[in-house]
Amino acid sequence: MPGIRAPQLPPDELRAGVRQWCAEHLPHDWRERQTGASHDEFIRFQHWWFGELRAAGYAVPHWPQSWGGGFDLARQAVIFEELARADAPRLSLHFVSLHHAAGTFLDAGTPEQRDRYPPEILDGAVWCQGFSEPEAGSDLASLRTRAERRGDVYVVNGQKIWASGAADAQHCLLLVRTDPSAPKRRGISYLVMDMDSPGVLVRPIRQITGEEHFCEIFLTDVRIPVGNLIGAENDGWRVAQSTLASERGGTMIELAERLAVGLRRLLLEAAGPEGSPPTADTVVGDRLARLAREAQALRLLVRQVITRPGSELAQGAHASVVKLYYSELLQRLTAFGMELAGLDGQRATRRAPGSGWESGAWLLDHIGSWEWTIPGGTSEIQRNIIAERALGLPREPAA
Amino acid sequence: MTGRQGDCADDERAAVRDLARRLVADVFPSSRARAVAHKGGAPDAGLDRELASAGLLGLELPEEYGGGGGSFVELAVVLEALGEHVGASTLLSSAVLCCGALSLAGTGAQRERWLPLLAAGSVCGTVALGEWFSAPGARDRVVAKRADGAWELTGRVGHVPDARVSRLLLLPARTPDGWLVALAGSSAAGLSVTPQAQTDRTRCLDDIVLDAVGIRDADVLALDTPGAPDATRLLTALANRAAVAVAADSVGNARRVLGMTVGHVRQRRQFDRPIGSFQAVKHQAADMLVNLETSAALVDDAARALALEPSSCDLAASLAKDHACELAARNAGTALQLHGGIGYTWEYDLHLYFKRALLNEFLFGEPRWHRDRVLRGLF
Numbered sequence: 001m002p003g004i005r006a007p008q009l010p011p012d013e014l015r016a017g018v019r020q021w022c023a024e025h026l027p028h029d030w031r032e033r034q035t036g037a038s039h040d041e042f043i044r045f046q047h048w049w050f051g052e053l054r055a056a057g058y059a060v061p062h063w064p065q066s067w068g069g070g071f072d073l074a075r076q077a078v079i080f081e082e083l084a085r086a087d088a089p090r091l092s093l094h095f096v097s098l099h100h101a102a103g104t105f106l107d108a109g110t111p112e113q114r115d116r117y118p119p120e121i122l123d124g125a126v127w128c129q130g131f132s133e134p135e136a137g138s139d140l141a142s143l144r145t146r147a148e149r150r151g152d153v154y155v156v157n158g159q160k161i162w163a164s165g166a167a168d169a170q171h172c173l174l175l176v177r178t179d180p181s182a183p184k185r186r187g188i189s190y191l192v193m194d195m196d197s198p199g200v201l202v203r204p205i206r207q208i209t210g211e212e213h214f215c216e217i218f219l220t221d222v223r224i225p226v227g228n229l230i231g232a233e234n235d236g237w238r239v240a241q242s243t244l245a246s247e248r249g250g251t252m253i254e255l256a257e258r259l260a261v262g263l264r265r266l267l268l269e270a271a272g273p274e275g276s277p278p279t280a281d282t283v284v285g286d287r288l289a290r291l292a293r294e295a296q297a298l299r300l301l302v303r304q305v306i307t308r309p310g311s312e313l314a315q316g317a318h319a320s321v322v323k324l325y326y327s328e329l330l331q332r333l334t335a336f337g338m339e340l341a342g343l344d345g346q347r348a349t350r351r352a353p354g355s356g357w358e359s360g361a362w363l364l365d366h367i368g369s370w371e372w373t374i375p376g377g378t379s380e381i382q383r384n385i386i387a388e389r390a391l392g393l394p395r396e397p398a399a
Numbered sequence: 400m401t402g403r404q405g406d407c408a409d410d411e412r413a414a415v416r417d418l419a420r421r422l423v424a425d426v427f428p429s430s431r432a433r434a435v436a437h438k439g440g441a442p443d444a445g446l447d448r449e450l451a452s453a454g455l456l457g458l459e460l461p462e463e464y465g466g467g468g469g470s471f472v473e474l475a476v477v478l479e480a481l482g483e484h485v486g487a488s489t490l491l492s493s494a495v496l497c498c499g500a501l502s503l504a505g506t507g508a509q510r511e512r513w514l515p516l517l518a519a520g521s522v523c524g525t526v527a528l529g530e531w532f533s534a535p536g537a538r539d540r541v542v543a544k545r546a547d548g549a550w551e552l553t554g555r556v557g558h559v560p561d562a563r564v565s566r567l568l569l570l571p572a573r574t575p576d577g578w579l580v581a582l583a584g585s586s587a588a589g590l591s592v593t594p595q596a597q598t599d600r601t602r603c604l605d606d607i608v609l610d611a612v613g614i615r616d617a618d619v620l621a622l623d624t625p626g627a628p629d630a631t632r633l634l635t636a637l638a639n640r641a642a643v644a645v646a647a648d649s650v651g652n653a654r655r656v657l658g659m660t661v662g663h664v665r666q667r668r669q670f671d672r673p674i675g676s677f678q679a680v681k682h683q684a685a686d687m688l689v690n691l692e693t694s695a696a697l698v699d700d701a702a703r704a705l706a707l708e709p710s711s712c713d714l715a716a717s718l719a720k721d722h723a724c725e726l727a728a729r730n731a732g733t734a735l736q737l738h739g740g741i742g743y744t745w746e747y748d749l750h751l752y753f754k755r756a757l758l759n760e761f762l763f764g765e766p767r768w769h770r771d772r773v774l775r776g777l778f
């Protein structure tokens with residue numbers, strides 16, 4: 001089989017291998033089959049597709065080699081690009097486990113945690129992220145979910161909200177307050193919580209798209225072993241920054257490639273009778289040319305951020321630049337798709353779960369674009385981070 | 400992406416950047432830019448001398464011609480540094496265009512004759528690319544006619560950079576088979592240069608009128624013949640060089656403008672706090688940075704592509720030109736806004752940057768021209 005565990009293949013061969021593999025393994029009708037699928041069918045399909053990718057060696061190209069990855073950046077881009085071009089489903093069910101969880105363990109995990117969790121993730125374990133609370137959104141550091149240490153367990157009480165995929169998850173990346181007397185950011189710890197622990201109640205919330213994807217999590221006297229601490233006690237805020245940086249940085253290779261595919265779709269929709277380009281003198285041509293340069297800028301920026309993290313921008317601000325740019329560009333691109341579709345595009349349609357946010361169902365794609373400008377820090381928060389960390393502008397005075 | 404020919408290591412680039420920044424900042428403080436502007440814009444001879452003696456004018460040329468053996472990637476870094484100071488140098492006309500043309504298409508004799516002089520800065524040269532970028536039916540047009548075993552050029556072309564100080568002029572003209580690029584001295588009979596004042600007084604762009612200017616075959620640099628579009632290929636390469644050079648200038652411009660703005664909003668206080676602590680200000684500054692970073696990424700990519708394949712990197716060049724130049728102009732406008740009244744004064748430097756950024760947006764291909772090329776490149 002092409003491509004198996006081949007992080008050293010020349011990029012061209014890798015590309016040909018991924019392409020051929022997609023042709024052989026990707027069910028061409030997956031969209032039709034998934035559109036309108038039940039939740040269980042979606043979960044089964046995601047697990048099946050993950051298994052296929054894993055068998056081919058393409059599930060975790062961005063992980064270290066000892067964990068089953070080891071592709072350099074250029075080759076990761078090749079894999080994600082080819083998967084996106086082939087219109088393969090995204091691993092949306094596994095998003096948090098593949099990126100947030102893995103990034104966190106790579107950065108701050110104990111040897112035991114690193115030995116245990118990545119293989120479990122490869123076997124399909126699903127993770128969710130329990131950061132946000134009803135009273136702690138943008139001001140995440142004000143979170144109140146409380147963890148008290150009793151012997152070798154933490155006893156946790158509180159409530160989380162908007163946790164994507166929590167109803168299907170086995171583990172949760174949980175932020176809790178362990179020292180209520182310390183300043184906001186100093187008293188937070190980072191725990192791994194098993195979702196089947198007694199005292200965990202998950203309630204899905206129906207969201208704007210009609211799906212029940214994010215959830216509330218109620219925590220009542222949940223006992224979490226002390227060994228599940230990631231990083232030092234009360235040092236959870238720092239660890240959380242690396243989770244967020246992996247959300248805002250590394251995941252973007254795939255997303256940038258998906259977006260470039262969305263652009264290609266737009267080009268096809270805007271093409272003249274013989275596939276001829278519109279001219280820049282028309283509104284359509286002008287907008288397309290602008291979107292094209294922005295999509296290319298995003299791809300280059302992502303590569304640069306990941307290969308040259310130490311360049312002129314301060315750490316952390318880089319990832320914010322990418323996240324901000326991606327999410328707002330996605331909004332412009334899908335809005336333009338919606339414009340091209342016109343009033344007809346407003347008829348109720350469905351899109352397959354697991355599509356990228358550039359599926360071509362532009363109205364739904366456009367609505368979905370807010371899934372990027374809100375979570376992981378809103379655009380406003382990203383702008384604050386960029387202004388303060390990269391440009392050194394003064395913080396907002398406390399009210 | 401590593402190991403490409405024409406690629407240069409990051410630390411090497413950083414060294415060139417440091418050298419160029421320091422040099423330009425030393426010999427071309429903003430008072431000099433203002434002096435140039437007050438005189439109505441002629442390149443600063445002192446700056447050119449310093450660039451030449453630091454080896455920056457010939458940076459991209461082989462050592463045998465007194466050059467630095469670098470690539471366009473390093474040249475772009477110097478262009479960016481000049482952009483940071485609205486430097487009024489002939490780097491663009493002489494090094495980017497004229498040296499570029501001779502390196503790409505010159506005969507051995509033409510190169511030996513001119514390149515060392517150009518690298519040393521003792522002669523300035525330019526290329527009259529204007530018509531290449533103009534819309535069909537525009538009034539710029541130079542036609543080449545065969546007469547008495549030589550070529551004869553007639554017509555006019557506008558917006559030629561630094562023509563008033565150039566001794567060597569490369570003149571594109573239309574032939575029945577396509578294009579021709581001829582080499583002419585500034586004193587050639589029938590050739591006249593008319594300086595044209597620009598609103599951006601830190602660049603000079605002049606008109607050239609040609610009245611039956613005779614060109615010997617030995618002074619033909621490139622010629623399209625059926626099946627061999629040599630001149631078209633050369634002009635495409637030069638257009639790409641010009642576009643990326645201006646884009647690099649715009650990146651430098653945007654970098655400096657952001658620096659000025661950040662400095663200002665940190666220090667200026669209103670309502671008992673630095674205005675930079677107001678989110679309405681901060682968020683605009685953050686957007687300026689995003690604009691700058693995306694521009695820099697595209698320009699860096701285009702410069703590398705250009706160093707590899709100068710006549711087949713149209714898409715990368717046009718993407719970079721269109722993005723960097725538009726956003727630098729937008730950033731300069733935002734900077735003007737965030738500076739308040741002081742930004743609107745003649746004595747303050749910001750207007751020099753704003754005007755340069757606005758000119759860059761139109762120079763060497765108006766936005767529509769590049770967007771058309773982008774669209775063609777994508778379909």
Ligand SMILES: Cc1cc2nc3c(=O)[nH]c(=O)nc-3n(C[C@H](O)[C@H](O)[C@H](O)COP(=O)(O)OP(=O)(O)OC[C@H]3O[C@@H](n4cnc5c(N)ncnc54)[C@H](O)[C@@H]3O)c2cc1C
Nearest residue numbers: 129130131132137138162163164371374375376377378380
């Ligand atoms: C689809 C989706 C999936 C999500 N998935 C998860 C998940 O898996 N796990 C998880 O923990 N969370 C998740 N979230 C939650 C997400 O991280 C929060 O919604 C987000 O951080 C914003 O918090 P909030 O909703 O409380 O809004 P608020 O913080 O109340 O913000 C409301 C508005 O005020 C603005 N605002 C707030 N503070 C400032 C400020 N200082 N300056 C300027 N403007 C400000 C915001 O930008 C926003 O426009 C998800 C959210 C969505 C929409």
